[in-house]
Amino acid sequence: MNLSVEIIAFYAFAGLVVLSAIVILFTRNVLYAAFSLLLTFLGISAVYVLAGADFLAVMQILVYVGGVLVLLVFGVMLTNQVAGKSVRTQHHNQFWGLLIGGALFFLLAQAIWFIDMSSLVWLQTAKTVQASTVSTLGIQLMSDFILPFELTAVLLLVALIGAAYVAQRQL
Template sequence: MLFYIFAILAILSGAFMVLTRNLLYAGFSLLVTLLSLAGIYVLLFADFIAVTQLMVYVGGVLVLILFGIMLSSRVHDKSVLSENVNTVWGPLVSGLLLVGLGYTILKAEIASLPWLLTADTDVLGPQKSTVQSIGIKLMTDVVVPFEVASLLLLIALIGAAYIATDKPKV
């Protein structure tokens, strides 16, 4: 039941994000979409991917997009609106894709897959969380690339803030 709530929320906010003309509303709709996807990952017991979704996309990328929209939302006292709204092609292609995926899922007979029939009832086994093992791996074996990636993201954030500021006229 909870999966369907998150799925409907993701679909509706994604559709609103595509169809709205206000960029700020689209950014906040993207926030709801990404949060609902993180909820779906939690329900799938993919806890590391859910935390990564929250930290990277919601905490980093989306905040950067929202700051960019809010810092540049008024150009000569005109609100920034999207020029192109896909009122015909966007919903048409999305609907055809939805029908095609639904048909494929119904014809796939997922319940009769051999690896699902032989699986035990305890899917997770003795390991209940993947965060601890992945965290240990990140902080021991690949700590240098992890820190280099964090420095690159910090430099990108500083550069975006610099570009968004008003420069004094000389």
């Protein structure tokens, strides 16, 4: 079997994602779970880079690591000391998490094992190497998809104004 650097890197990052997800499931400290989630997000971003989806990799880092995870870590750190005790989680969902995760893993592994790769026409006609998807996506967003892009921006602005109004009214 010919092992290339890309295959070794893929398995390394996939292992990192799986191990950090297991740490999230088994840790009782919420701050440790948040930092393990950081490793999971970064590992998924690295897998996107290896798959040639550099735009998705950057968006993964910007949106999830830069936005969601930082908000989660700030929330945990600001509320870490409740009545003098550190915030800990209960293990009441650990059984169901293992059961559902194991079932999903079994179904995905079985689907991958029994798939006939030669019958997938889109896989055989796909380009093997593409320089960058960012410029192509930028041109498409600003030319062919300008109306949905602008409508999404207006919808997000309305949601932000609504959230600020609701937060102001409660004070």
